[in-house]
Amino acid sequence: MKEHDIKELRDERDFKSFYLNDAPSTFCEECNSVSYQHGSGFLEIAKLEDLKIRQRKIEGRQTRRKFYSIVLLTEGEMEEVIGHQKYLFKPGTMFFVGENQLHAVEAWSDNIKGIYCMFDADYFLLCIKHQIKLNQFPFFQFNKEPFITLSEREVGMMEHLFWKLTSENCQKISFNDDLLTRMFLNVILLEAERIYNRKTSIEQFSLSRKDQLAAQFQFLVSEHFIEKRFVSAYAELLHVHPNYLNDVVKEATGFPASHFIQKQMIQEAKSRLLQTNDTVAMIALALNFTEYSYFGRFFKKHTGMTPLAFRKKHKH
Template sequence: MKQSEIRELKNEQDFKDFYLNDAPASFCEECSNITYTHGSGFLEIAKLEELKKGQKPIEGKQTRRKFYSVILLTEGEIEENIGHNLYHFLPGTLYFIGENQLHAVERWSNDVKGIFCMFDADYFLLCIKHQIKLNQFPFFQVNQEPFIKLSERETQMMEHLFWKLNSEKCQKTTFNDDLLTRMFLNVILLEAERIYNKQTSPDAFSLSRKDQLAAQFQLLINQHFMDKKQVSDYAELLHVHPNHLNDVIKEVSGFPASHFIQKQLIQEAKSRLIQTTDTVSMIAMELNFTDDSYFGRFFKKQTGITPLQYRKNHKH
């Protein structure tokens, strides 16, 4: 499939425009309308049965989402392509769609029930100090299975956690309320990870060679992004030519290899700006930038604002 045929969905509005007819401004009528400037991110929660009612005929149409999705299926059946694999999900399944993963809905049965949750990295970033990075959760990694099968008790627990998450989201009136909402999101992911790790099979997940290379590349970025900032550095570690690495990453993800190195640096910089009192100079030095001005230009190019503006916008 040509890249032009893959629709990029950047946020919740893109999601609604692509998948739904006459989508509401918010999936929860009781929600307070708290907005923040610059990079605060988004969180949306909806019932699968409500999404099914307004679903457009989008079967087989491929997308890449610039956000993360977690879906709890309690009734009905769902078939979706995630990455390069087709999955058939039954009741009692919790499945995940990571940022930039190739995805397509194939079939939702008419009797589907459950919960759909989507959020972006910026929303999760503000969760708690020293939080786990999203790409460290196994179910968001391209070399791992993107689902877990839940027992009846686990399904009920997850339903309750999602209900609590939505309740906190609807009742929020201050920034601190929103922090509590983010913490419940973190609890859901941590509980899912605990269940996932108990069920993990020692058998390797079957991936194409290109997907394996992309997964190894992402793992190396997680380990070395502060001191290795060039695609050629990672190509050397992977024993491939830089052009080949870049071509494979672009084919698998839709983005050049440099995008993921820069993204990891920006996420780390944002975390330190929000979660520490380090000066911009100190952060630039910790991230191994040659000087403050270069770090400032890099940050503004990626986010549209300066590091100090970003910190000011997220003070609470």
């Protein structure tokens, strides 16, 4: 399938427009609107049964999302394509769709029940130091299986955590309420990772050589983005030509390789602006920018605002 045949979904509004008929502004049963908004990004939580009622007939239509999804399936079955693999998910399954991952809905059974949670990287940007990065969770990595099978106890625990996440999200009236909401999202991901790491996979997850290369590249970027700014440096580490690496990454993700280096740098800059009291000059130096002014131009190009304006707008 050609890239222009793949629908890009930027946020929850695009998701609703593409997948649903007559979607409400919020699926929250406890409120009609959130009284406190802070920072950037979005979080949306819905029941699978509510989505099923409004679901459009777009089976098999591929999308590429600019956000992350977590699905907890408690009843029924879901047939989905994630990356280039087709999965049939049964009750007691939790599966994940990472940012820029290819995805398609094949079929949902009529008796489906569970939870659908969507959020973007900016929403996950907690105002605490040394937070875990989203791309470090194994189920969001392209070369790892994107699901876990839960025990009955684990399903109950996850249902409770999602209930708390929804409750906090719908009733937040202060900065601390908002921070608590984001922390519950973090707890869900950490608990999922703990379960994921405990389970043993009998069969090695199968990926094409190109997909493996794209996954290895993204991992290396997360490790070396501060000192290695150019695609050629990663191509050297991976023993391939830079043009070939760029083509493979573009084919797998829809974006050129340089996009991921720049995106990682911007996310790190945002984290330091919100999570530390370092001056912008100190942050620029720590991120290996030789000139403060160049860092400011780079940040504004990718975010639409200067580093100081971003900090002032988003930091409590």
